[in-house]
Amino acid sequence: MARLRAPSMADLALGAPSAPLIRPKAGRDDRLMLAFVLMIGAYLVVSLALPLGFMLWKSAEVRAFAYGVVELQVDVGQGFLSLGTLEEAAPRLGLADPVDQARRSASLTAAQLFPDARFGERPLSAVRMRLSGGASDGVLELGGKAAASGEWVEAGPRDLRRLVLRAGTIRSLGNYIAYFSNPALTNSIVNSLVVSLSTTLITVLAAFGFAYALQRTCMPLKGLFRTIAMVPILVPSLLAGLSLVYLFGNQGLLKGLMMGSSIYGAPGIVAGCVFFTFPHAFLIIATALAISDARLFEAARALRTSPTRTFFNVTLPGARYGVISAAFVVFTLTITEFGVPKVVGGDYNVLAVDIYKQVVGQQNFAMGAVVSVILLVPAVIAFVVDRLVTARQVALLTARAVPYAPSRNRALDASAFLFCCVVAGLLLLVLGVAQYASLVKFWPYNLTLSFAHFAFEGVDGGGWESYFNSLRMAFYVAVIGTAVVFVGAYLVEKGRGFAAARAGLHFLAMMPMAIPGLVLGLAYIFFFNDRANPLNVVYGTMAILVISSITHFYTVSHLTALTALKAMDKEFEAVAASLKQPVTRVFTRVTLPVCLPTALDIAAYYFVNAMTTVSAVVFLYAPSTTLAAVAALNMDDAGQIQGAAAMCMLIFYTNLGARMVHALLSRGLARTQAWRIR
Amino acid sequence: MSQHTVDLSGLASHLPGSAAGDPGDAIARGLAASAPRPTYLAVADVSKRFGDFTALKNVSLDVREGEFVCFLGPSGCGKTTLLRAIAGLDIQNSGTIRQAGRDISALPPEERDFGIVFQSYALFPNMTVRQNIAFGLENRGLRRPAVAARVDELLHLIDLSAHGHKYPSQISGGQQQRVALARALAPSPGLILLDEPLSALDAKVRLHLRAELKQLQARLGVTTVMVTHDQDEALSIADRIVVMNMGVVEQVGTPQEIYDAPASQFVADFIGAMNFVEGVMLNPDEVMVGDLTLVLRRQARPAAAGERVVVAIRPEDVRVLGADAHAEWEHVNRVAVEVAAVEFLGSHVRASLRHPAFPAKPLVAQLSQSVARALQIVPGRRLDVVLPTDRLRVYEALRPHGAAAGAVHG
Numbered sequence A: 001m002a003r004l005r006a007p008s009m010a011d012l013a014l015g016a017p018s019a020p021l022i023r024p025k026a027g028r029d030d031r032l033m034l035a036f037v038l039m040i041g042a043y044l045v046v047s048l049a050l051p052l053g054f055m056l057w058k059s060a061e062v063r064a065f066a067y068g069v070v071e072l073q074v075d076v077g078q079g080f081l082s083l084g085t086l087e088e089a090a091p092r093l094g095l096a097d098p099v100d101q102a103r104r105s106a107s108l109t110a111a112q113l114f115p116d117a118r119f120g121e122r123p124l125s126a127v128r129m130r131l132s133g134g135a136s137d138g139v140l141e142l143g144g145k146a147a148a149s150g151e152w153v154e155a156g157p158r159d160l161r162r163l164v165l166r167a168g169t170i171r172s173l174g175n176y177i178a179y180f181s182n183p184a185l186t187n188s189i190v191n192s193l194v195v196s197l198s199t200t201l202i203t204v205l206a207a208f209g210f211a212y213a214l215q216r217t218c219m220p221l222k223g224l225f226r227t228i229a230m231v232p233i234l235v236p237s238l239l240a241g242l243s244l245v246y247l248f249g250n251q252g253l254l255k256g257l258m259m260g261s262s263i264y265g266a267p268g269i270v271a272g273c274v275f276f277t278f279p280h281a282f283l284i285i286a287t288a289l290a291i292s293d294a295r296l297f298e299a300a301r302a303l304r305t306s307p308t309r310t311f312f313n314v315t316l317p318g319a320r321y322g323v324i325s326a327a328f329v330v331f332t333l334t335i336t337e338f339g340v341p342k343v344v345g346g347d348y349n350v351l352a353v354d355i356y357k358q359v360v361g362q363q364n365f366a367m368g369a370v371v372s373v374i375l376l377v378p379a380v381i382a383f384v385v386d387r388l389v390t391a392r393q394v395a396l397l398t399a400r401a402v403p404y405a406p407s408r409n410r411a412l413d414a415s416a417f418l419f420c421c422v423v424a425g426l427l428l429l430v431l432g433v434a435q436y437a438s439l440v441k442f443w444p445y446n447l448t449l450s451f452a453h454f455a456f457e458g459v460d461g462g463g464w465e466s467y468f469n470s471l472r473m474a475f476y477v478a479v480i481g482t483a484v485v486f487v488g489a490y491l492v493e494k495g496r497g498f499a500a501a502r503a504g505l506h507f508l509a510m511m512p513m514a515i516p517g518l519v520l521g522l523a524y525i526f527f528f529n530d531r532a533n534p535l536n537v538v539y540g541t542m543a544i545l546v547i548s549s550i551t552h553f554y555t556v557s558h559l560t561a562l563t564a565l566k567a568m569d570k571e572f573e574a575v576a577a578s579l580k581q582p583v584t585r586v587f588t589r590v591t592l593p594v595c596l597p598t599a600l601d602i603a604a605y606y607f608v609n610a611m612t613t614v615s616a617v618v619f620l621y622a623p624s625t626t627l628a629a630v631a632a633l634n635m636d637d638a639g640q641i642q643g644a645a646a647m648c649m650l651i652f653y654t655n656l657g658a659r660m661v662h663a664l665l666s667r668g669l670a671r672t673q674a675w676r677i678r
Numbered sequence B: 001m002s003q004h005t006v007d008l009s010g011l012a013s014h015l016p017g018s019a020a021g022d023p024g025d026a027i028a029r030g031l032a033a034s035a036p037r038p039t040y041l042a043v044a045d046v047s048k049r050f051g052d053f054t055a056l057k058n059v060s061l062d063v064r065e066g067e068f069v070c071f072l073g074p075s076g077c078g079k080t081t082l083l084r085a086i087a088g089l090d091i092q093n094s095g096t097i098r099q100a101g102r103d104i105s106a107l108p109p110e111e112r113d114f115g116i117v118f119q120s121y122a123l124f125p126n127m128t129v130r131q132n133i134a135f136g137l138e139n140r141g142l143r144r145p146a147v148a149a150r151v152d153e154l155l156h157l158i159d160l161s162a163h164g165h166k167y168p169s170q171i172s173g174g175q176q177q178r179v180a181l182a183r184a185l186a187p188s189p190g191l192i193l194l195d196e197p198l199s200a201l202d203a204k205v206r207l208h209l210r211a212e213l214k215q216l217q218a219r220l221g222v223t224t225v226m227v228t229h230d231q232d233e234a235l236s237i238a239d240r241i242v243v244m245n246m247g248v249v250e251q252v253g254t255p256q257e258i259y260d261a262p263a264s265q266f267v268a269d270f271i272g273a274m275n276f277v278e279g280v281m282l283n284p285d286e287v288m289v290g291d292l293t294l295v296l297r298r299q300a301r302p303a304a305a306g307e308r309v310v311v312a313i314r315p316e317d318v319r320v321l322g323a324d325a326h327a328e329w330e331h332v333n334r335v336a337v338e339v340a341a342v343e344f345l346g347s348h349v350r351a352s353l354r355h356p357a358f359p360a361k362p363l364v365a366q367l368s369q370s371v372a373r374a375l376q377i378v379p380g381r382r383l384d385v386v387l388p389t390d391r392l393r394v395y396e397a398l399r400p401h402g403a404a405a406g407a408v409h410g
């Protein structure tokens, strides 16, 4: 047998003439799984990687006239006389540089080049132009009809206006230079960092105290506190902004507490962000505290270490990865947050709102893309650090730790209870104020109760229609998203062979976490609204909203599914293959039934987030697909703050209902399926 | 140095002959010995790498039809890797595997013909025992009653007829192990692969299931390959044992061959207990240990004169003079020693014997309790022992000093 391969080091190390290399034959299951990996991979490429890449590409693009490839000839009565290219003729014709000229106007007519149809002293009898460049160099038109590249186009003195050169594009960092030379824009970077760091500090401290009280003390009502801590997840983040306005705004209930300063700006943003990031930080830190090893505390007690020293030498180091991870998550959530600063930001500009203003206010998509790229930097850094830290924590988790059982301590329990009461009280206050505001006739002058604001009169696209659109979208996102995520995670975790494709899929699945919703939305505008894109058909439909939401919340769902799948015996697939059963049968008969509770968790997560998200969809809805949370945002914009509060509460009750259904289903599964009972 | 210290009290169970308590076992061995059956599974020159690490190096071995073969070796030596290559779960980089004459080297597992039981059993938790066993019978054009009948048959075979409706979490570990075996046997595969199927069970259940597994295999006559790192298990259950170390096959043979004539120092060290002392070859028949000259008989590979070697003898082969009549008139390899320590091991006694020829590590001898009593074996007692010529084995001194320490290794 001929060997076509030079012996490698490993062959030499093996000594002895090596046996023929084996190329494993792909089986039916391999082909099927590879096909699914490629399908889901393609979905993530189209819904994430390509739009982002396209936006990045567009952010480094500037409109300009391709002077160098346009030739010009004039006839002043003695036949055509060449003026060379526009580049050569520019000084004589008084043209600005190609980029400046394009900034003034995207098109240039022959009439502009030759005012009064004259060339120098003499009257023109004809002008000829020829564009020999490619598509990116622009278009030459006569009477609205584009000329082919290299074709001469001619116009007489009376229709010089009909001979038009349209600007093309060039690769340039011009947009970035413009951004950085505008202090009004760059200020936002500092502002964003200031509010994000302040929020991170406050949230992590509060969440640590709360989690510590729940995990390490014997205070009463832990279940209730845990439930209340989750409230912010069920409402759009902008609800916090609305409540802050009602509490501390110009006509606020507690305006006196502000002592003259205004809630609009950094204080409002920080307060609102602390509200909606609290549950995220709490969950992470509570998990870290729950897994800390009880043996360390026993050792500390045996050594008669003082409680304070135990706290600093045992508790904190044990939970440090949780705290660091929580800090990065809160930081990312805040710096990419849009709803809260939009409502209570006032004149205090932050990056996320800048993107919105550039895109929706000024229709300056290129500048929106530049701000998006700026915003991506901290988001990606925070994401990477968080992943590294989490990997370490997982390593800790797998160590043989003994869970800690707290013992009674009157003083500690009492102060923990007090602290939790204050935090839970504040969370409920924010929710309660929104509830109250949505139910009174006319704040603050007529406080009689009424459901009038739930009629959503005068709302773009209709309030209730938006609500039902949101319900539909959340339902689709939950069902389709769960299916896609679950199958994808299954392939990553249980697929065999084609390791590179699976690693690629996992990488793509981890990416959305680092991409702010607004950035994803803007990328979609660039990508799906491009007429050359065959996927253009989804633009302006429900489908694009579903796609963007599924992708935006993909990572957490993916990780949840992975965790459940990792807990399954890794040999199920091998057993099935030995029994000559297709992998689809293990998947449907074993994996899916066993992981059903997790699938329900993922569906609930998707539903709740699809109901509350603003950022992932605010650029993408059409008049027929307005959404509840966006409607709330727009009502607030239009000054109908009570209507906005009503919509937020409607979303809250819907999500509360969804969580209850989820809890009932989960409990039902655990009760009715004998094999789940241990 | 060696991680494989073995409890000598367990030695009795794998002494030649003592494991043959089971009549079916003896018959099966007798058959295997008298008329070698045709090769069913042929592994030839198989190598497997994980990155830079070579997990299997040119492994070759044959498994005959109906044979029970054990892969035995220390943790990480590549047993599971070889088993998974045979199953097609982690296909080798090079080398061929033929099953029943068919080249299966590159085939995915579903195109091979085997049943497998993993250490974890991998029973489907959401299916009853019946459903688990029936899983491999469905989708094969079998009618429902036929499937049910086969499941009943298997439930009967594993003695779990009354437990068919239970879920895996509702039965004991030993029962789960048998269900996993029944599930693997259900489609009547030509080959059964077992990866440490008994290691998750407690010692008593393990001994019981070991015997049961052997009986079942002999009754069904299905070719079986089992991975284990427990030498007692391998010695008592296997028709032949494949001893592996660091990705290579050290020796293939019947339990008796492996125990009596270890092919390498590794095998000698790994299986059972063994004394090792260092020496230098004088001529093909004599070896010098300190100032002692020992005469040899059986040698696998004769070493050249002047070569440094390791001389090995099992503790139970060290004969104490006075203990048995034959030894009285033997003068070859007679050594005068002093008892350094005595260890009581129930039916046996382990005596550490000191001699200037091996000062660092005493020679260990194993005696029955009654002999020890009769000869008054106590520390400080001087006595003569004989190292029978046909029981001494010589290996090339490959290992650095210390690794081949004379203390007892298992």
Ligand SMILES: Nc1ncnc2c1ncn2[C@@H]1O[C@H](COP(=O)(O)OP(=O)(O)OP(=O)(O)O)[C@@H](O)[C@H]1O
Binding pocket: B050, B053, B055, B073, B074, B075, B076, B077, B078, B079, B080, B081, B082, B229
């Ligand atoms: N997927 C893998 N990637 C890298 N190395 C591996 C992989 N699987 C096995 N190895 C290495 O190959 C060697 C042999 O592993 P194998 O699982 O075959 O050992 P084993 O003999 O079954 O050991 P044990 O008795 O502990 O089960 C080990 O050193 C192991 O670390």
Ligand SMILES: [Mg+2]
Binding pocket: B079, B080, B081, B227
């Ligand atoms: Mg193994």
